Amino acid sequence: MALTATLAVASLGLSGCAGVYVEQERPELPEVSASQEVFQRLVRNDLSVVDSLALIDEKCDKCAALAEAIDTHSQERADLLGGLWEPWDAGVPEGAPTPPPVPAPVGTWAELAQFLVESGVDDLNASVQLEGDDRLSVASVAAGRIADGFELARAAGLSDADTSAWFTGSSNSADATDSPDATNSSNATHSANSPEVTDSADASASDLSEDAVDALANAVRQWDCAAQLIPFYTASENQKASAVESRGRAQVQQLLNLSVLVLASDVPDRRVPSCVGTFEKAAGDSDVSELDLIQSQLTAANLELFAQHPRLSVAGAQPLYTDSLSSSVLIENIRYWAGYSTVPGTPGVRIVDSAELNDGSGATEPTEDFGELTTFWNPNKGD
Numbered sequence: 001m002a003l004t005a006t007l008a009v010a011s012l013g014l015s016g017c018a019g020v021y022v023e024q025e026r027p028e029l030p031e032v033s034a035s036q037e038v039f040q041r042l043v044r045n046d047l048s049v050v051d052s053l054a055l056i057d058e059k060c061d062k063c064a065a066l067a068e069a070i071d072t073h074s075q076e077r078a079d080l081l082g083g084l085w086e087p088w089d090a091g092v093p094e095g096a097p098t099p100p101p102v103p104a105p106v107g108t109w110a111e112l113a114q115f116l117v118e119s120g121v122d123d124l125n126a127s128v129q130l131e132g133d134d135r136l137s138v139a140s141v142a143a144g145r146i147a148d149g150f151e152l153a154r155a156a157g158l159s160d161a162d163t164s165a166w167f168t169g170s171s172n173s174a175d176a177t178d179s180p181d182a183t184n185s186s187n188a189t190h191s192a193n194s195p196e197v198t199d200s201a202d203a204s205a206s207d208l209s210e211d212a213v214d215a216l217a218n219a220v221r222q223w224d225c226a227a228q229l230i231p232f233y234t235a236s237e238n239q240k241a242s243a244v245e246s247r248g249r250a251q252v253q254q255l256l257n258l259s260v261l262v263l264a265s266d267v268p269d270r271r272v273p274s275c276v277g278t279f280e281k282a283a284g285d286s287d288v289s290e291l292d293l294i295q296s297q298l299t300a301a302n303l304e305l306f307a308q309h310p311r312l313s314v315a316g317a318q319p320l321y322t323d324s325l326s327s328s329v330l331i332e333n334i335r336y337w338a339g340y341s342t343v344p345g346t347p348g349v350r351i352v353d354s355a356e357l358n359d360g361s362g363a364t365e366p367t368e369d370f371g372e373l374t375t376f377w378n379p380n381k382g383d
Contacts, residue, residue, distance in 0.1 A: 027096035029087055035134045038126050039081040042141050044102045045119040046074040047084060049145070052105035052112045062155035063109040066342075070116075070148045073345030077141045080351065109156040116149025117166050124327055128310045136307040139330070140346045143299065147334045147343035154339065167321045208265075215308045217268045219329075220259045222301035225275035226294055227255040232276065233291040244340065251336045258329065265314060295337040299348030302330040 032040075053071050078084065085099055092098060103119075106112050120142045127138035153163050208216070234248030241249070263269055283290050305312070305326045312326040321331040337343050 027093045029097050029099070035130055036082075038123075038130060038134075038138055040085055040099065041126060042123050042138060043078045043081050043084050044100065045115075045123060046078040046141075046145065048103040048105060048119075049074040049112065049116060049148075050078075051102065052107075052115070055105045056107060056109060056112065058108050060109050060156055063152060066148075066152055066155050069342055070152065073144055073148055076345045077144060080346065081137070081141065109152060110158060110162075113149045113153040113156055113158060113163075114166055116145050116152060117163065118149075120144075120146035120149060121167070121321065121331065124306075124330075125322070132307075135310065136303060136349065137346075139303055139306055139310075140349045143303070143330060143334050143347050144343065144345045146331060147338045147347060148345075150335050150338035151342065164320075208267075212309050212312060213267055215305055216262050216265075216312075217270045219301055219305045220262050220267065221270045221272065222298065223255045223259050224271040225279070226298045227252045227259070228275050229279055229294050230291070233289075233294065247336065247339050254332065254336075261314065289341070292337075292341055295333070295340065296344075296348060298333055299330070299337065302326070302333050303348040306330050 050071055053067050053074075056067075084102070087099065088096060103115075106115055123142040123145070124139055127135045127142065130138060150163065230248045230252050234245045236242040236245045259271075279290075279294075283293055286293055288296070306324075309326055311324055313323065314325050321328040334343065334347065337347070
């Protein structure tokens with residue numbers, strides 16, 4: 001049973017899209033769509049990661065242990081988005097334009113961790129100009145690279161203060177959410193009055209649209225389910241809380257604070273009394289750990305919120321990572337997951353081949369349900 005979004009991603013087809021040369025005219029590159037431009041941006045960033053991994057010889061056993069997984073994730077993400085476009089197969093003609101180059105590789109593990117996170121956040125922001133499954137695919141690819149960066153940063157011994165500095169323009173410190181006693185979060189600070197909310201880039205705009213209210217209500221339901229379930233799978237048998245349990249407590253508090261904040265904005269309360277029984281039944285059909293399954297479903301919910309309303313903001317909140325509530329919540333979710341285990345290369349989505357969906361040989365959802373996310377409390381229904 002699929003507990004994440006089913007996403008069909010077709011190849012860009014740019015490999016056969018060569019440059020154009022007209023006699024006595026300057027060679028030109030063909031025009032490509034906005035989606036293709038953004039996809040190629042992500043491909044270049046992931047291939048830069050591959051180049052860096054081949055270059056770094058700095059001693060770090062934990063980092064080296066992650067290198068193969070990061071390399072595999074980066075290659076998979078680049079292939080998923082169509083691979084690198086090389087328009088001049090027979091060599092670049094004199095004076096011909098070329099696509100932007102692959103970013104230069106970096107030489108240390110810390111620099112690579114920073115590039116993974118910063119380029120992922122930049123690419124997440126770039127997805128705002130796209131729509132539908134294109135935005136969803138770019139957001140998942142960007143989130144996967146961010147997760148690789150957080151994991152590598154931890155392996156390289158970087159502190160939360162170090163990684164917080166990568167998010168420019170943030171007035172908060174991310175280390176509070178990972179500390180055992182954390183009770184505040186990226187969205188915990190808000191006014192006592194019902195805050196103004198908007199799905200525009202301007203946080204002072206008018207109230208949320210009906211679609212945005214509905215999306216937030218669905219997200220709160222899933223945040224609350226995650227908050228119910230995480231303690232079951234992070235609790236320690238020892239009297240002293242383990243690092244996993246402490247991290248679980250901090251994440252639960254962040255989700256509860258976030259839910260309270262959003263519900264205070266007159267968003268309908270669709271939380272359910274208990275998600276445990278239904279989740280346990282669904283988890284029994286999965287071959288991944290329960291905690292990874294919770295984080296995957298939570299990521300799917302946050303991806304859906306971002307894909308529908310990437311500029312969502314709540315006045316009075318102080319997001320840690322970006323000015324958008326939906327993207328900041330997604331990044332925070334990925335950061336916690338990276339602290340528990342290795343995050344998949346494209347978290348929150350299940351990639352299937354388009355041909356499988358057309359002939360029904362490998363799909364678990366019909367074609368018209370692309371991007372439809374199941375829920376914790378009723379995994380067989382998306383409403």
